[in-house]
Amino acid sequence: MKEIKCAFCKGKGIDPFELLSPLSTCTVCGGTGKVTIEEPYVRCAFCHRTGVYPNSRLSCTVCAGKGVIGFKDPKTTCPDCKGSGREHTTTLPCIRCGGIGVVRKEEGDSPKPTNKRNFPESSNHGKEKVTEKSEVA
Numbered sequence: 793m794k795e796i797k798c799a800f801c802k803g804k805g806i807d808p809f810e811l812l813s814p815l816s817t818c819t820v821c822g823g824t825g826k827v828t829i830e831e832p833y834v835r836c837a838f839c840h841r842t843g844v845y846p847n848s849r850l851s852c853t854v855c856a857g858k859g860v861i862g863f864k865d866p867k868t869t870c871p872d873c874k875g876s877g878r879e880h881t882t883t884l885p886c887i888r889c890g891g892i893g894v895v896r897k898e899e900g901d902s903p904k905p906t907n908k909r910n911f912p913e914s915s916n917h918g919k920e921k922v923t924e925k926s927e928v929a
């Protein structure tokens with residue numbers, strides 16, 4: 793885990809949009825100005841690491857306002873959004889990568905998503921948890 797500056801409030805600890813009052817506590821970091829993130833991590837493509845959901849005053853739903861997302865698997869640029877993190881015709885996060893702009897390398901390498909090897913179809917696409925307990929002796 794690493795402590796980084798809160799992207800949403802830029803480390804100030806107060807709500808950047810002063811929705812309630814100029815001294816409103818930042819909802820992302822709880823007022824500390826810092827957030828913790830698991831390493832390694834990637835920058836959030838969807839909000840351009842600002843932590844702000846584009847064209848809104850809310851924290852980014854992709855990175856939860858942190859601006860970065862923990863991503864420890866080998867990664868490659870998302871073939872669907874070309875790394876932009878957005879759907880082509882909408883302003884919504886890319887379904888394939890969930891908005892982070894990268895996918896697991898083996899996923900990006902497979903030409904068609906129909907080629908499911910050992911990844912069973914998950915109902916909540918993009919947020920599925922892969923069990924990686926095999927290394928524990």
Ligand SMILES: [Zn+2]
Pocket residue numbers: 798799800801802803804805806818819820821822823824825826
């Ligand atoms: Zn903050």
Ligand SMILES: [Zn+2]
Pocket residue numbers: 836837838839840841842843844852853854855856857858859860
């Ligand atoms: Zn984001």
Ligand SMILES: [Zn+2]
Pocket residue numbers: 870871872873874875876877878886887888889890891892893894
């Ligand atoms: Zn994508």
